[in-house]
Amino acid sequence: MKLISYLDDHRVNRIAYVEGDKVFSLDFTGDMVTLIQDGSESLNIYVEQALKRPALSLQQVDLAAPLLAPAKIVAIGKNYAEHAIETKSAVPEEPIVFAKFATSIIGPGADITWNASLTNQVDFEAELAVIIGQRARNVAEENTLDYVFGYTCANDVSARDLQYRGKQWVRGKSLDTFCPLGPWIVTADEIPDPQNLGIRCQVNGRTMQNSHTSKMIFSVPFLISFLSHHFTLLPGDIILTGTPDGVGAFREPPEFLRDGDSVMVEIEAIGQIVNQCRVTAA
Template structure:
């Protein structure tokens, strides 16, 4: 099942995407997708019926996560390009939920604050049931679905601060979407192609098979420390091809267009603009 949030006129609603068309989920009007997940329907979204097809539906941010847990240096090819040692355990950080935007929305760069903004395609796991101190198999069973994420990063702030929260959490720095795909439809999360294109040029091209720590291990690791709740999002790391590690170094600029994609989910497209939000 492929679900998300769409806007029809001024109204946002949870919906299912089938064959390029959107159908409203049969839930009370105005119910956000994260509330559908919290209601115990996640992992069994196929039991949620849909109403009629929606005309002129525009996909938007699929959900507003309660928290965003992200993992750094989790792809072997990215570790090699960065010239760093393999982490002995998952390297965890957080992004603020206020950084989330959806498909078509601009990544806004405040050029007075940062000049080294980077792209990072990631497979994102959306939690469907509470996970606390669970095994890997239990963790995967608690995933409602997967979506595409772009862990946009202000590298100058990230490295100057000595920790990553500010550089990773600027407004608009976490595009998600365009849909959330349930595990039964997506298949093995460790066998998916993922890529980034900037202005049509492929800059990242890899596979989730390159993960150092797989999705099940990451979620189980997180659950030992804190509860993952319905609607939380876990970003699972990015592969090689980040602009910061190119020679010469590359950064996003206003006027660019970024496309991040994951096999079986789709492509998330965001323009880059200048300004402060």
């Protein structure tokens, strides 16, 4: 199933089930993390009840990020060999792990914004986002997909000058608005194999990244197991699984995002998220 968050007429965040172009609001006052924590049985009851009420049109609703307040966003660097090669780096022998802050999350149609005095090297990174469905600690790789609630599209927007100015990446990765997510969460039962999805990014309609999740160095099951052996993963936690080659920073010459640019991330079986870039004066 597909689940969205949207803002109602009173600008209150609501959760809904999407079927085709119809939106069925759940009679649930919590956020998406709480809904995930409540488990699949509770979710199914809310959906069954929602289907008995009149539907909205998808075009009527103001989509928000499907998940706004995860306990953590864990990201993986250089998880596609071609991307590692384009950065002139060695292919990693184990996952490169970093974090993004939840305050960087925005939804479909929201602006990616930055101040020109802070950075002028803003880049795009199309990524498959994994949403954890239950507490995971020391999980065996063969069991890890049982811990996945669903998947969504992500753009790991990155200020390259800030990212590489120090040894830690979090500053350049966590500016407000630097984690577009959406358009919805597709539950794990609809994506039995996360390593079998096309992934691409377009800037102003021009394809910049075009790859496939089968090219990940470390698979989704491996990543969940690896991370769970280092720290506890909680319901609603997000794992950004890395970006393929084609990012702007390593093109000749580099092609960074500019004011007015439109960025689309699209993943097969999930959908696409589009955001505009807005630069404020230095």
